[in-house]
Amino acid sequence: MTADEELCLRPATELAALVRDRAVSARELLEVHLARIERLDPRLNAIVTLDPDGARAAADAADAALAAGDPVGPLHGLPVAHKDTHLTAGMRTTWGSPVHADHVPLRDELVVERLRRAGAIRVGKTNTPEFAAGSHTFNTLFGVTHNPYRHGLSAGGSSGGAAAALAAGLVPVAEGSDMGGSLRNPAAFCGVVGLRPTPGRVPTWPTAMAWTQLSVQGPMGRTVADVALVLGAVAGPDPRVPISLEHEDAGPLGAGDLTGRRVAWAPDLGGRVSVDPAVRAALTPAVGVVERLGATVEEACPDLDGADDVFGTLRAWLFEATFGELCRRSPELVKEAIRWNAELGARLTGADLAFAEQEHTRLFERVVEFFERYDVLLAPTTQVLPFPVEQEYPTEIDGVEQTDYLQWMRSCTLISPTGCPALSVPAGLTPDGLPVGLQIIGPPRADRRVLEVGHAFEQARGPLPAPAL
Template identity: 40%
Template sequence: MNDDLNGILHQSASELLTQLTEGRLTSQTLVEASLARIDSLNGALQAFINVDAKGALAAAKACDRKRRTGQTLGALHGLPVAVKDVSDSVGIPTTKGSRLLAYNRPVRDELSVARLKAAGAIVLGKTNTPAFAFGAICTNDLCGPTANPWDLALSSGGSSGGSAVAVTTGMVPLAQGTDFGGSVRTPAAFCGCVGLRPAPGTIAEPYRPRGWSMLATQGVLARNVRDAALMMDVMQGGHTDDPSSARFISDAYSLKVANLESVNGSRMVRVAASLTLGGAYHVAKPIDTAFSQAVELIGVLLGPVAWQHPEVSEGVAAFKTLRAAESWATFGALVNAQEQHLSASFVWNVRQGEGISASQYLHAENTRTKVYRRFQAFFSQFDLLVLPATSVMPFANTQDDVWEIEGHACETIIDYLACTFLISLVGFPSICLPMPRQPGELPVGVQLVAKPGNERWLLQVAMQLENSGFQHQWPPCVSGPSTERNPYAIGD
């Protein structure tokens, strides 16, 4: 790829949109550059399961024609994006990382995808995920494992690993993901990009079977906070068929956050930090070291940091029960019918919910309510809670799951995600930023949590930290050699 195209792909989504608007760049050129980088890197990284080159180029030409003729344009007009391969996008198979769905072609877009398209975004393809978005390693029987761009032998994180790698390496400026227990934040931390999980309901999902469920949500992966806000501004908003979305105003992630003025105002930001939420989980020593250094810097930038945390007693057990019950309700029939064609990790995850009683489920909901109220009380004293975004460093792609941390055995294969899934449990908005590090060092992520309703403020804080070193770095593989194509790719 020539230097001019590399220069294009190293720009932010906001910068690219400015160039498109001013006529200094065409959507066709931008899409061609993205496709060239995907062609160069995807064989080694396996970020995409399917790439629709033909459809993307046709859409880019249509965007350019619309711009030339002076028609009304959307906020992302002509910008290439990627969608995680669990969300429907018409024209590209939704495999959900399973050979059982290898040729499943959706008849309608997921609402968030429809909103992206309506804003003029061009979906280049579907990014890799473990089967049905369950698993520590972003691999499946169609594609993978998705390699970490900082070390190809290591994991990109699950389950939005493909989206994180696509953004981190400049294949696309923006990518959609989903997050149940940390599936946006973990890959963002492992790969060194921004991962935003909004409060559930912010991005309406009117086609899901359980509209009242508020554990999982969609999210955004980007290379900087401003771009994450830009994508959220398009994807967010309520829908009458999604009851969880009814309480959210439509401008929760308004682009008004784009100003970079200090958030301190007339008083210091009240910041709390915790490494393990009072021993709710264990962390690896490199995480402990990096997190302590990050908190020290945050204290310099935002004001004194109190080492305090909300009480999360029984929260881990409650999340496991609720997650397992939902997983069994969704996938139990599939596991019973097709277990021999499914990964061991996926089967294990789903069967955890087999036999959970109504009493156990409701007890878990009671606990969840208690923890939520403790978080609300905690945030009456603090504005921001700082946590690690992962409990471990990126691990080998040959490793199946995480079974121990610093000599402490994990009871289940999701224990290492407690630093993120406890935030999922209470539904508070959170964003993962890369911690400052020396060039060439593996990324480590820090998680910033705010009270629901303070999303714009959270993004302003995140931008302030980003300007002080909590930011994306380019991995060495962005100029890597071309390797074999994915046999399941569609288009030219």
């Protein structure tokens, strides 16, 4: 590995310090990443829109600001790629759909704006499934994104392009969104870290449905500290977002002692999900690492009764509100999974929504009570290993049929309606060399806690081998 290649795989926290100390310039850092993108991305297909000239101009401006002694942000000079569902002023945003193939927004989305203000250098956009629907990244505009650890296998989704780009060293930081696992699932498949924050921690604007808490935006990185760094740049209240929260940043993450922590371990979420034996085998030693760090680990799971119905109803309602008109007007332009989900939403009644919200409330109350006894909950991030890219979604897990494109994601979708922050951190590799993710779930608003536990686990586990690109 050359020195330039090694630089591309260093943690974002280290790269940010190198730029601030002027040990490496923002322009130099950008050029090594652009060279790596040119060399590796044709096989990965992680970055679907690239603006090298604009990025070079921004990097030169970043270097000039440092030279002038201007104050700089925490991500100053770090290349970033934005999910292709997030608005980027002057750069096309397609949502992975032919309907928006030529759409160029006039303004940045809030998460994009905050990254820019923190000093990040925009290089392009990352691939996503059509309208971010599904945990496998493919669409008719740009094709499929491949897993950096094994070409021909899925990178997950819907933030699959972001996760693949991070794992391959194409960018040091990235962001995405998560309704049913879209930050956690691709992080697990690609051996990186993804955080689904508490709803409102990273405010979403603009949005047509500002009160919904099912879909969130959040950070991704190669380490937990990198994710915490990005979270600090994108979190915090905005007056235009009614559910936005204060950010609980408390400085650098701790040294890694979990003594006194009470940890619940739910290998199949209380018997509610089927899990591939290879995933179980990879996670068993990971739980042992947590115990060796001093935590008390017990097998336990909150009562998630009703979580399936809550997630399914609220997701279908959102899909009808967002895509229903398009599906009825031009069904040939929308993939079948989205049409199916929007049709479910169109059949909902007021009574259905009322019942779902009542169930939602009862679920939240039970989860809060559970976390009075435990500090965090550990669970599989995904129920399966990365699967062939030609397959839209797994139709069977350990002998159990998966009836639609959401069923195989239930290790994440059951958690989404709880309102809990959930971090996927690499647990290790299977004997065959594929990444497996450990999901660390905390009580609502305890984002800092899941980062601390994830950081401790990561330090004890040691780094994953980089993908052999």
